[in-house]
Amino acid sequence: MDRNIPNILSIMRIVLSISLLALIPYKIIFVTLYIFIGITDVLDGYIARKYGLESDLGAKLDSYADFIFYLIFVIIFLIKYTSIIKYKHMIMLMVIIAIRLLNLIFTKIKYKEFVFIHTIGNKLSGLIIFLMPIMLIFIKSSILAWIILTIVLISAVEEFLITVKYKEPDLNRKSIFLK
Template sequence: MIKIIPNTLSIFRIIFSGLLIVSFPYKTIFILIYLLSGLTDVLDGFIARKYNIETKLGAKLDSIADIAFYTVLLIIFFVWFRNILIEYKWLIIITITIRISTIIIGIVKYKNIVFIHTVANKITGLMIYCIPIYIFLLNSNILISNILILVTTITSIISALEEFLIMLIFKKVELNKKGIFCK
């Protein structure tokens, strides 16, 4: 029974991602679904590793759930924080370009869509995840929001470049590689 929990949590994150768009106008419901999305992201991998039930399907579902969640989040950011994000559009475009290039490399080199769970990617994911919580729950001011988005965007570029280089350098894909300089 426990074997299906991580994949089920990833599937729920995909569903929650769609619900985020629908709950968009309702701040409390949005934050609740948003927090549940984050919880499922943390728990699916934790449970899979803790009980040694990691699977290729689980890793793919997790990656699909991440893509769904961050795509919806990007759309929401552009709607809610358009003025702030326009200031950083070139940094965001660079990040997206690197990420798409990395996906293409994975498809060509490994015949698969590959997302490596580096420490930098996890930190970036956490930073991106915290932005709406910080802005909505704490009613932050524009200056602090700007700084938060700038630091997050720069961190995202660094993590994207690291994953890109890992994909180029290493012959065998290792999904849980901690970083480019880690064994």
């Protein structure tokens, strides 16, 4: 097995995530690519763990790919679902983005590098954000947006608290309550 396959999948995810912006009007292609991006997100970690190909570079690439995908997702969400987004949702979203950016700045100062921690909360947030467009097909509700934003906010705060609490970065720390 080529040692670079997980990293290639993460790099592919970055490029494909950005290309989603151009594909918004083409629903079938957009949805197909969206699902493919989700599959590659699962595959890169699975392959790395199963074949002992885990690396710091791979963990960072995966985190950057996730960050870019979520950023693109927020942009697309704001374009496509303006009917259910309320002013208060926007404020909460801005708070989440501010916490995430503050955490990036803090990790860069504290650890001399950008750090994204693979907590259970961040993984749950990622899954929920990934499934959100599918959920919105069945439930077009601002309550769903509140639930999702609350989960994402909790995971952002937890990641920041982990960064503040620990001297050394541990990209694979599961939670502030667990190792």
